[in-house]
Amino acid sequence: MMHIIPFFASTIVLSDLQLGSIILLSIFLILKRYRHTKVSRGLPYPPGPPGKPFVGSISEIAQYEAPRALARYREQYGDLVMLQGLGNKILVLNSLQAINDLLDQRGSIYSCRPNSVFGGELMGMKDGTLYLQHGEEWHAHRKLAHTVLGPAYVKQFFEMQEGIAATLAKSLIENPVEFFPLVRMSAGRIILGVLYGIPPSAAQTEYILLGERLMEVAAKATAAGKYLCDLLPFLKYAPACVPFQREAQIGRDLFFDFMTKPFHYVKHNITACSTYPSLVPTMLSSPPEDVSDLEKRLLWTTGALFAAGAETTYATVLSFILAMALNPEVQKKAQAEIEKVIGSRRLPAMHDRQGLPYVEAVVKETMRWQPSAPLSVPRRSDAHDYYQGYFIPKDTVIVPNIWAIAYAPNAKYNPEAFIPERFLDPEQPAVDPKLWAFGFGRRKCPGLYLGDNSVFILIATLLAAFDISPPKDSELVQEFTQHIVRFPKPYSCRIVPRSNAVVNLVEARAASSVM
Ligand code: HEM
DSSP states (O other): OEEEEEETTEEEEEEHHHHHHHHHHHHHHHHHHHHHHHHHTTOOOOOOOOOBTTTBTGGGGGSTTHHHHHHHHHHHHOSEEEEEETTEEEEEEOSHHHHIIIIITTHHHHOBOOOOIIIIIISSOTTSTTTSOSSHHHHHHHHHHHHHHSTTGGGGGHHHHHHHHHHHHHHHHHOGGGHHHHHHHHHHHHHHHHHTOOOSSHHHHHHHHHHHHHHHHHHHHHSTTSSHHHHSGGGGGSOTTSHHHHHHHHHHHHHHHHHHHHHHHHHHSGGGGOSSOOHHHHHHHSOOTTOSSHHHHHHHHHHHHHHHHHHHHHHHHHHHHHHHHHOHHHHHHHHHHHHHHHOSSSOOOGGGGGGOHHHHHHHHHHHHHSOSSTTOOOEEOSSOEEETTEEEOTTOEEEEOHHHHHTOOOSSSOTTSOOGGGGTOSSSOOOOGGGTTTOOGGGSOTTHHHHHHHHHHHHHHHHHHEEEEOOSSSOOOOOBOOSSSOOBOSOOOEEEESOHHHHHHHHHHHHTOOO
8 A cells, every 4th residue: 555645845655664664763763862862861962073974073082192182172162072983982081170070089980991802802901900891800900909009018119219210320321322222121120120029130121122012012002092993893803914903913922921921930930039029929929818810810910010000101201301301491400409408429319209399390290291191091981971961871981181181271381381380389389290190080000109209210310310401413303102101202312421420329329229
């Protein structure tokens, strides 16, 4: 039977089947709309930029200088900016208030990580602390990490960190041009010391270089939206010959070696690794009764701590050296403070920190000027939520934009400039980076105290020992990587010992360092 349907001025003739299909489709759309209105409580999604056909606005997360570009949207859309496309939603949080309200205050909803196809499944990192979903296993990892990274415990590593800082200074006196690999080596040594107690050796160097190669792949893998397979999960079934699958295979092999090699080294050389109360030797020699599956958990926890800890410290110190080459006045002021407070008969030590407010402000300003994780590490909402009159559906990827905090407009202190004084302003001091550069709520960085101490002692030692300035015959390059950990691209500068006396001090301190 045919049906005649008036449609504006004309008429349409439909069969039973066609009419039935239209009615069913309409019911489906109405129900869908009703369901959506019910769960969204009639609230809209947070606003965001208009998208391109098919891909929507989702690709904005992977654009060049994304943290800065996304922070600019704050003026237009406010604290919350929604990017959408290919069936995915990414919510960028552009203020400390919004980040704390959601990630901290509503930690039960926002403490999961996005399901990662590339890094988690294909590269095999899904059981590491950084990738684990919020839950029992993740809790066990954090508990293990806390045994050596708690604020009181990290004091046991002060002497080791001071020794490694002096060793860095000694290597820089001998070979200042190689400051990139030398800084990397120092950051890696501290973590290897804390986790495994591995002293300087060929094995130690091998693990740090392995870490460097892994990070080239892993840094991209952790960022939101860098790989299409994270947005279109069915692509994980693509054949092994496609480029991202080959990259994942390389990453998988590297990650396996990176995680297992130092662990097995310690298992077989436990007596050689006992200089400091480090995590793996302590746990293996006196296993805690309340931790089941200890070896497996240790392996995954230490792998994640090593990967997350070394790269961020390295990035921060490289940014500091660049900042000093660009800001000679700041450098002079910090050096004058060190001379006044400590004198020139010894190098700075961790216990000097309280008495060096300007150096402390330089540390904070380095973290602000070039935050090493400018988009933090993404989260995922584990339930529907409602905030500031907007609907945030379950499984939205949440990106806390640390850059937006670091570069919030400020009439008194230009955010683009390196001005440590902003942290010393008695009237309106800038917010301490410890409240935002290390993440938020339950997933806040477990290495905060260790990392912050490392950055301080490395920076203070470099200030005491060297004058850093731009290269004589070339431009000072100021470019940065675009991965989840942001650090300066290769640049050259001059790193010159401040006096013969300081060379002697450095050599003596480095000679007494066991790490
Ligand atoms: C300057 C130094 C460091 C910075 C700026 C930094 C920053 C961060 C940030 C932004 C996060 C994401 C937290 C979140 O999701 O809210 C994080 C997580 C993490 N960091 Fe750090 N970090 C530093 C040093 C370290 C060190 C030294 C270690 C290890 C010894 C470490 C281990 C980790 C781990 C394992 C996670 C994942 C935590 C989880 O998912 O539960 N970090 N870090």
